[in-house]
Amino acid sequence: MKEVISANQAVSYAVLAAKAQVIAAYPITPQSSIVEMLSGFCARGALNAKFINVESEHSAMAACMSASVAGARTFTATSSQGLALMHEVLHYASGLRLPIVMANVNRALASPFNLKADLTDSLSQRDTGWMQFYCESGQEAFDTIIQAYRIAERILLPVMVNMEGFILSHTYEIVDIPEQKDVDLFLPPCPPRECLDIDNPSMFGSTTDYYINFRYKMHQDMERAKAVCEEIGADFKKIFGRDYGLASSYLCEDADLILVTAGTIAGTCRVVADRARDRGLKVGVLRIRMARPFPGKQICEYLKTAKKIAVIDRDFSPGCGGIFAQEVKAALQGSASHTPVYEFIAGLGGKDVTDKDIEKIIEQTRNTPNPGDSTWIGLLK
């Protein structure tokens, strides 16, 4: 049924539909309404879950972690500072191979203080062993949460579903909320896995010198996740008619210049790409959806016709540059491509990335012979 709701609300409806069993969460702007709504579902009995009002995000993830080792389907949501506070426990969650799903509403990290959209928070956690998706609509947020449970429970690694603060979280769009019976068809209850078991006691998370072997198992399963994600996506399309893939390409098949980005900036890029095409410029847009595992091969495939690539990062790794730019460059290097990659940093701290900004990005990329350092859009003169 189609509803006009915010992406935050879409996430809450998705967690309801996924029948999460333990929710432990701590509020933080701009995600709080996700957990407020879930708390309401639990209170009214619409969702048969235990809702733990924890005293910090570190505890939120710790509670999800232990509830998950005990066998329950778990959920939490956070942003920025909360995500940073959970950092240590994110490693525990992936190391223990737990299918936890978390919604992260991307927000800039202090200091200085800024509540608005910035992807550095989740990208800073890219080494924690969590799979990561970046959404660009409320519909996609809903769908990705549902898919996330199935992928997580198959691969046995946790999944972080990202969406930009305020731009997505608080924007109202049409979201088609599927029938529960269709969700149940796509997402059965959590399959059995090794859990805390009174009848078969073991110790989980022991000290070990076999550490490198367990990391390799994680590596193997992260690699598997790409194909599994596509397989599950195809299943999703069969039931619900929507498919997102690991990345979504627009007019890339014959493009000379491809804009690469994540999240809602992609939408503006597509509008500008259409205008550019009207002027005779072959511009394409590639939106990265799955960031961990990083689908390097597929991305190189999408980028193969480009003579120039412009990556727009709504994030920044000080001393290095835009994070997606580095990952794209590394992937291209792996495919022996020599296509120059132009790096752009824009939209940090929720600064609006407008069509004019993207036109400037296209123009600069076209007119600059060599990429050089990253270009920052929107600074004061």
Place this chain on the structure above:
Amino acid sequence: MDRSAKIKFPIAEEELMYSGHTACPGCGAALALKYVLKGLGPRTIIVIPPSCVGVIGAGFPLSSLNIPVLRIPFESTAITASGIRAALDVMGKEDINVLAWAGDGGTFDIGLQALSGSAERNDDIIYVCYDNEGYMNTGIQRSSSTPAGAWTTTTPAPHVKDTPKKDIVRIMAAHNIPYIATASIGYPADLIKKVKKAKKIKGTKFILIFSPCPTGWRYSPDLTISIAKLATETGIFPLYEIEDEEKYILSSKKTEKPLRDYFALQGRFRNLSEENFQSLEKRVKKEREYLKRMAG
């Protein structure tokens, strides 16, 4: 002696802790865990943070415990127990004890926030703090449970710890939880009785277990039980329970032995100044009077 005298087991026979664990000889923490598990029985899940017991639990692929164990982040003992309880409840798994197990480091200091959170929510867990008065696992550094006057590797002489032991029991009492008790490995039957009482109560139960550490307190390992008993007999570690927030039940054991006897046995108090001793004696007296008042 009559060779045909029958064996009397002073406490429950069943062992849930295997031999072969790597605790120091004479370890008080190992005894605390042994006794608590006898009190709770096999339908118990335990969470353990980095600690001496984390190491005693053993490394992969071994375990020294015959119950399910989860090794957890240092700050998170209480909340991970709460998380397991939530999962068991929603999955309809009943009659399972969830045991949160941490040392004084993981309870008084780094784990205090999570403990306060779980206690305030009155989550149905048994939280046991085995108190060896320092961060022993990482090499005998001071904790807020270390008594004033004690040497540790981070309060070396002449700058021995100069602030008193944090009163964790009063902190827990302020959370309005249904059951709090202090216990000691010197009195295993009493300890087990308290554990069995806690087992029957719903909500957050907190038990502080006095667990002397030969390595950290600098005494010969054979004295572990004697020192534990002396702590109670001198009044420096009184045994009592707080039921339903208001009912204070004091142990009937005599607590008037001279405090100097307790300090004299431990190398960590070698630099105990007379000034520190006097203030410790005053504090013990004050607490004795406070508990008498609360017990009515």
Place this chain on the structure above:
Amino acid sequence: MKKKYSLKSFDTLPITAISFLTTEGNETGEWRSQRPVLDSEKCSRCGLCWMYCPDNAIQAEGGSFHISYKYCKGCGICAKECPQNAIVIEKEER
């Protein structure tokens, strides 16, 4: 304890560090520099040594207590706490 896992190969490991054996194979008796010796004649079978042993190295068998030298670390608590002085500490000969 899980029986299906082993350390033989990568594929027989569990997915993460989930223990599947007990510490019973760990002979902590090797640590000793002194050993307790129990005089059964003096023993009143009170069970205090069995209760106070941090390593469960004192077992009841055939109506009496026996010290397991496989695990005994020689801490001496049993000797100290025995009300009958039935346990003496001797140097460990190696």
